[in-house]
Amino acid sequence: MTLDPVLARIDQDLPQATERLLELLRIPSISTDPAFKADCDKAADWLVADLQSIGFTASKRETPGHPMVVAHTGGDGPHVLFYGHYDVQPVDPLDLWDRDPFDPQVEDTAKGKVIRGRGSSDDKGQLMTFVEACRAWKAEHGALPCNITIFFEGEEESGSPSLTPFMAENRDELTADIALICDTGLYGDNTPAIITQLRGLLGEELTITGANKDLHSGMFGGLAMNPARVLAKVIAALHDEDGRITIPDFYDGVPELSNELAAAWDDLKFDHKAFLGEVGLSEPAGEKGRRPLEMIWSRPTCEVNGMWAGYTGDGFKTVLPSQAHAKISFRLVGTQDPLAIRENFRKMVQDMMPADCAVAFSDHGASAAGQMTTTHPAFDQARKALSDEWPNAAAFVGCGGSIPIAAYFKDILDMDAMLIGFGKDDDQIHSPNEKYDLSSFHKGIRSWARILHEMTS
Amino acid sequence: MTLDPVLARIDQDLPQATERLLELLRIPSISTDPAFKADCDKAADWLVADLQSIGFTASKRETPGHPMVVAHTGGDGPHVLFYGHYDVQPVDPLDLWDRDPFDPQVEDTAKGKVIRGRGSSDDKGQLMTFVEACRAWKAEHGALPCNITIFFEGEEESGSPSLTPFMAENRDELTADIALICDTGLYGDNTPAIITQLRGLLGEELTITGANKDLHSGMFGGLAMNPARVLAKVIAALHDEDGRITIPDFYDGVPELSNELAAAWDDLKFDHKAFLGEVGLSEPAGEKGRRPLEMIWSRPTCEVNGMWAGYTGDGFKTVLPSQAHAKISFRLVGTQDPLAIRENFRKMVQDMMPADCAVAFSDHGASAAGQMTTTHPAFDQARKALSDEWPNAAAFVGCGGSIPIAAYFKDILDMDAMLIGFGKDDDQIHSPNEKYDLSSFHKGIRSWARILHEMTS
Numbered sequence: 055m056t057l058d059p060v061l062a063r064i065d066q067d068l069p070q071a072t073e074r075l076l077e078l079l080r081i082p083s084i085s086t087d088p089a090f091k092a093d094c095d096k097a098a099d100w101l102v103a104d105l106q107s108i109g110f111t112a113s114k115r116e117t118p119g120h121p122m123v124v125a126h127t128g129g130d131g132p133h134v135l136f137y138g139h140y141d142v143q144p145v146d147p148l149d150l151w152d153r154d155p156f157d158p159q160v161e162d163t164a165k166g167k168v169i170r171g172r173g174s175s176d177d178k179g180q181l182m183t184f185v186e187a188c189r190a191w192k193a194e195h196g197a198l199p200c201n202i203t204i205f206f207e208g209e210e211e212s213g214s215p216s217l218t219p220f221m222a223e224n225r226d227e228l229t230a231d232i233a234l235i236c237d238t239g240l241y242g243d244n245t246p247a248i249i250t251q252l253r254g255l256l257g258e259e260l261t262i263t264g265a266n267k268d269l270h271s272g273m274f275g276g277l278a279m280n281p282a283r284v285l286a287k288v289i290a291a292l293h294d295e296d297g298r299i300t301i302p303d304f305y306d307g308v309p310e311l312s313n314e315l316a317a318a319w320d321d322l323k324f325d326h327k328a329f330l331g332e333v334g335l336s337e338p339a340g341e342k343g344r345r346p347l348e349m350i351w352s353r354p355t356c357e358v359n360g361m362w363a364g365y366t367g368d369g370f371k372t373v374l375p376s377q378a379h380a381k382i383s384f385r386l387v388g389t390q391d392p393l394a395i396r397e398n399f400r401k402m403v404q405d406m407m408p409a410d411c412a413v414a415f416s417d418h419g420a421s422a423a424g425q426m427t428t429t430h431p432a433f434d435q436a437r438k439a440l441s442d443e444w445p446n447a448a449a450f451v452g453c454g455g456s457i458p459i460a461a462y463f464k465d466i467l468d469m470d471a472m473l474i475g476f477g478k479d480d481d482q483i484h485s486p487n488e489k490y491d492l493s494s495f496h497k498g499i500r501s502w503a504r505i506l507h508e509m510t511s
Numbered sequence: 512m513t514l515d516p517v518l519a520r521i522d523q524d525l526p527q528a529t530e531r532l533l534e535l536l537r538i539p540s541i542s543t544d545p546a547f548k549a550d551c552d553k554a555a556d557w558l559v560a561d562l563q564s565i566g567f568t569a570s571k572r573e574t575p576g577h578p579m580v581v582a583h584t585g586g587d588g589p590h591v592l593f594y595g596h597y598d599v600q601p602v603d604p605l606d607l608w609d610r611d612p613f614d615p616q617v618e619d620t621a622k623g624k625v626i627r628g629r630g631s632s633d634d635k636g637q638l639m640t641f642v643e644a645c646r647a648w649k650a651e652h653g654a655l656p657c658n659i660t661i662f663f664e665g666e667e668e669s670g671s672p673s674l675t676p677f678m679a680e681n682r683d684e685l686t687a688d689i690a691l692i693c694d695t696g697l698y699g700d701n702t703p704a705i706i707t708q709l710r711g712l713l714g715e716e717l718t719i720t721g722a723n724k725d726l727h728s729g730m731f732g733g734l735a736m737n738p739a740r741v742l743a744k745v746i747a748a749l750h751d752e753d754g755r756i757t758i759p760d761f762y763d764g765v766p767e768l769s770n771e772l773a774a775a776w777d778d779l780k781f782d783h784k785a786f787l788g789e790v791g792l793s794e795p796a797g798e799k800g801r802r803p804l805e806m807i808w809s810r811p812t813c814e815v816n817g818m819w820a821g822y823t824g825d826g827f828k829t830v831l832p833s834q835a836h837a838k839i840s841f842r843l844v845g846t847q848d849p850l851a852i853r854e855n856f857r858k859m860v861q862d863m864m865p866a867d868c869a870v871a872f873s874d875h876g877a878s879a880a881g882q883m884t885t886t887h888p889a890f891d892q893a894r895k896a897l898s899d900e901w902p903n904a905a906a907f908v909g910c911g912g913s914i915p916i917a918a919y920f921k922d923i924l925d926m927d928a929m930l931i932g933f934g935k936d937d938d939q940i941h942s943p944n945e946k947y948d949l950s951s952f953h954k955g956i957r958s959w960a961r962i963l964h965e966m967t968s
Contacts, residue, residue, distance in 0.1 A: 086826030144828060150724070212826050253729065257827045266791030267607065270941040272710065272912025275814050275842050276806035278787065279796040282815035286746035293740065330735065330867075334723030337866040339736040349733040357728050358739035359830050364817035365838060369543030369669050370714045370875040371601060372840055372913075373816050373941055381822060383829055385732050409794040410787075418827040455729025456829075484727040484830055 055195045057507040063190040064499050071186045071499065072160060072169065072492070074104065078140070078178050079158040079171040085120055085141035086212040094120040094208045097140040101206055108189045109197075110204065115224075117216035120208030124227065131200035131510050135230035135469070137459055138181025138237065139210035142173035143484045150486035160492060167492035176483035179490035180236040180475050181206060183498030190503060199510040203230055210237075210459075213257065213419035217459065221466045232432045232470050233463045234505075238453055239477035240494070241322060246440035246448040246501065248433060249473035250426045251351065254386035255456030256395055257418025260403060262288075262378045264411050268364070269374040278374055279410045282363035285378035288403050292356050292382075297341040299356045299384075301398050307389035311345075311352055319347045322449065332480055351452030355385040381418070385456060392420035421458030430470045432509060439504035440474070443497055476501065512652045514964040520647040521956050528643045528956065529617060529626065529949070531561065535597070535635050536615040536628040542577055542598035543669040551577040551665045554597040558663055565646045566654075567661065572681075574673035577665030581684065588657035588967050592687035592926070594916055595638025595694065596667035599630035600941045607943035617949060624949035633940035636947035637693040637932050638663060640955030647960060656967040660687055667694075667916075670714065670876035674916065678923045689889045689927050690920045691962075695910055696934035697951070698779060703897035703905040703958065705890060706930035707883045708808065711843035712913030713852055714875025717860060719745075719835045721868050725821070726831040735831055736867045739820035742835035745860050749813050749839075754798040756813045756841075758855050764846035768802075768809055776804045779906065789937050808909030812842040838875070842913060849877035878915030887927045889966060896961035897931070900954055933958065 064071075083097035084090040098114045098121045105112035105125040112125035120141060145155040153159070158171025169179060184204075191198050205228060207217055221228055241247040264281040265274075294300055311319075326346035330336055340349035359382065364375035384399075386392055400415050407413055426433075428450060440448035453473070460471040476498035482488045521528075540554035541547040555571045555578045562569035562582040569582035577598060602612040610616070615628025626636060641661075648655050662685060664674055678685055698704040721738040722731075751757050768776075783803035787793055797806035816839065821832035841856075843849055857872050864870055883890075885907060897905035910930070917928040933955035939945045 086828065087824065144822070144824065144826075146822075146824070147725075211828075255729075255829070257829075259827070264792065267939065267942045267944075268604075269790060270912065271812070271814050271816060271840060272712075272842060272910070273936070273940075274790070274807065275840075275911060276797040276810055276812040277783065277795050277803055278790070278792055279794070280814055282818055283746060283750065286743040286815070286818075289740060289743035290747035326734065333726060333731070333735070335721065335735055335867045337736070338734050339865070339867065340733040346734055350731065353733055355728070355733040357732050357737055357831060358743070358821065359728060359828060360821035360823045360832070361739055361743075361835075362819045362823040364815065365601070365603070366817045366819040366836070367544065367601065367603070370716070370838055370840070371543065371668075371816060371941065372712070372714075374814060375817070378818075379823070381827055383728060383732075383827070385729060408796070410792045410796065453729070454732060455727065479730070482724065483730075484828065485725045487724075 055191070055199050057504065059194045060190045060503045061500055063194050064186065064503060067190065068496055071182070072495065075169065075179055075182045075495065076158050078182065079173055080156055082156045083141050083208060084144050085209050087144060091120070094141055098123050098208055101140060104185065105204060108192050115220070117220055119216040122208070122220055123204070123206040125204040127198045127202045129198060129201045133201040133203070133230040134232055134234055134509065135203040135205055135228060136184045136234045136236070137205050138184070139177045139207050140181065141208040141211050142178070143176065143211050145172050147486065152487055168489040169492060169495060170487065170489045172488050174488055174490040175477045175481035176488065177210065177237045179495055180477065180498065183476060183495060184234070184236055184502045186499040187502035187506065190499070191506065199506050203228065214458065218462055218466060221462055225467060229467045230469060232430060232472060235457060235460060235471055235473045236475050237457055238473045238475035239479065241449050241451050243478060244445040246444045246474070247451045248436055248448060249453045250428055250450045251452045252424040252460055253354070253454055253456050254390065254392055254421045254423040255458065256384040256386060256392045256420045257381070258383070258396065258399060259381050259416045259418060260379065261414045262411055263376060265374070265376050268376050271372040271374050274374055279408060280374050281378040281411055282375050284408060284411050285361065285363065285380055288406055289358055289361070289380060291406065297339070299354065301395065301402050303398055304354070304395060307391060308354055309388040311348060318450070319345070322347070322451070329479060347452070350454035352387055354387050354390060357383055359383050385454065387423045390423065392422055396420060421456060422461060424457070424460040426460065426472070427470045432472055435508040436472055436474060436505050439508040440501055443501045443504055474501070512656050514961065516651045517647045517960045518957055520651050521643065521960060524647065525953055528639070529952070532626065532636055532639045532952065533615050535639065536630055537613055539613045540598050540630070540665060541601050542666050544601060548577070551598055555580050555665055558597060561642065562661060565649050572677070574677055576673040579665070579677055580661070580663040582661040584655045584659045586655060586658045590658040590660070590687040591689055591691055591966065592660040592662055592685060593641045593691045593693070594662050595641070596634045596664050597638065598665040598668050599633065599635070600668050602629050604943065609944055625946040626949060626952060627944065627946045629945055631945055631947035632934045632938035633945065634667065634694045636952055637934065637955065640933060640952060641691070641693055641959045643956040644959035644963065647956070648963065656963050660685065671915065675919055675923060678919055682924060686924045687926060689887060689929060692914060692917060692928055692930045693932050694914055695930045695932035696936065698906050698908050700935060701902040703901045703931070704908045705893060705905060706910045707885055707907045708909045709881040709917055710911055710913050711847065711849055711878045711880040712915065713841040713843060713849045713877045714838070715840070715853065715856060716838050716873045716875055717836070718871045719868055720833060722831070722833050725833050728829040728831050731831055736865065737831050738835040738868055739832050741865060741868050742818065742820065742837055745863055746815055746818070746837060748863065754796070756811065758852065758859050760855055761811070761852060764848060765811055766845040768805060775907070776802070779804070779908070786936060804909070807911035809844055811844050811847060814840055816840050842911065844880045847880065849879055853877060878913060879918060881917040883917065883929070884927045889929055892965040893929055893931060893962050896965040897958055900958045900961055931958070
């Protein structure tokens, strides 16, 4: 099957493809908030119907959480599985959005056209690049160029609780020759990137309780324990003056960067001033003595994602809070053991509790870092296909985010995974005003068409 | 005019007096939240009407914030001014209330009958003790025993922004021989207390800003500054290991307890284990080496009343917050200068800001500590009247709370003030399930009847 008519069809069909994406973006499928459960269901139904319309045998598959979408073409040639997620992040703070996050539209900006709305980049826009590539192949040639399974989940933004049980229960159905995952970005604006290492993620929530009720700070202040102060001490103690994390044995399994990788990354000439400048920052704030790219790709972190205690409304309330809370996450690298780190973190915090303070923990997921097997032939095939589409040659890069599914494919299904995506650093994923460049969407579709061609020719 | 029939009338009229208080408690006059502005107005109207019904010339007086209520009897004898506040604290966390905070009722408890509802103790129940005493005098004798001015404000729980301008503009109308303030408590359950020293209060809110938007902790974590961590460091740095506050020059003007006062306070045999045990605590958590009573009455404090950053909803969001916020208050003693402390606090925090973090402050009021002039004859008259009503003799005590109006009466109107109240330590003011003992209400009314009699006979 020839590639050129497929690419021409993609170019011609872009307005319709964009409309389809806008339709999917209008569904507020926020997985972490139970109020949006029906919307997650609706997004899954939409995808099933769309995949059926281009010849997939597609179905919605119930789980204890949000449903999966699984679709097959069958057929000859290599068998690839494509993964994406249809759920999106919450949208607060809503007042910082310039438009309704679920009323998306294509906007003209100084840097070109963008698709604005929650999920446009993470991950609905990205997953639709593959679906649209399939649609074009089917339209031009009446069939896909190989055997394709599509696998979408709806819990990626809330820790994927149903994912590994579902994979284990449907091992035969989901096993393919290689997994393609589209949930990452370009390197810069013009360099397509294939991720070869991912950070793991450990999520912890803690609640420190002092008195059995909020207290009047005049009546009790000075005599009674204040859990907000205790929480602040805990958080302040998690890093030393050099930005290193102080949890015992935390750095067990953190590898030093190899000379080869260090050289390759230096060649990328990462402009950290520009990267930080985009969000109003200027100075690398991580571990002293590390390259900026190490800080985001190959060094572990400990960050406060949320904290709250006492009165947080308008005005002032002279209260000593009964409880103080924090959501803290760790990005992990190398062979760091998430469960050992969880245990050491909890013990360290427990040991810091003064008299009259109790701490309780809850678990928001734990996944180890991932390392890809770049010797699989698909890596070179994809590198060639991407280099043909984009201005610069494709690069093998690290990724600071955590996409535990890559490790699950390896561990549960014994498949290698290849992470390719078309997001940009300024897409504002997880933030207000998320967008996806129309060019990311367009060239992303073309990229998958090329990759499928390269893998089957 | 004789006292006994007035006391008998109070006993007989208690059910009606209680109904009147419940009516006032049903008005949700939360002053700090603009959503309740109309309710503050309604509470003021209710009080004007009630005072008019017992012969006061009463009026609602507009201010830039919530209105004042001012009422006069005119007449001979000493001229006393009575102060209270009709506004109440917010009610969150609402789910910890056992009933609607604004649907008050009299409940039977193991310790006797209580009036349950927001404001029952702080301060609607307390201010009504004086109004009901006046009502009984008027009913029995057709007149009050002296010249009385009543002065209620509606902004006490939100920093009293309109109070001092109003006092200055109405100096002649508000000046009397002495001010009576009912916004404090008994010492223990059976010892009436006259406050002779009050802590001051300084309220500060700070916002630390890092990036210009919330960031993805995978993409930026490790490289970008996290303001929540910076805020935690600031809060942790405000106290040293001995519980002393580290702001430069903070202890300027903090007096050591005199030997006389130390002996008098030791005589009170403060049971800190029981006081703390009531709220689920056990250990004094203040400055090392200080008496528990000093910690709450005569030592300054620095407390976090609220803090928040990032994602605080259900589930988890791997975000690096753009901003972190805290509401911090200081209780002040002796001659500590609130404005100097504000300046030193702000400078200390400013100096702790790392690259890429900016801090902004806002001001939630500043009042110095207060010291009463106990040589005024009213103090001995009240001590005798209170000792006649209650099981134990009245005591001169300190107060950890901040009732800046006492200082304002002195500074603006050149009047001494006497603080007498009937709240109990377990009233849960500023907390869920606030209550006022029916016996506090009843004996409080009787106490004011006796005090008015003692001051005029």
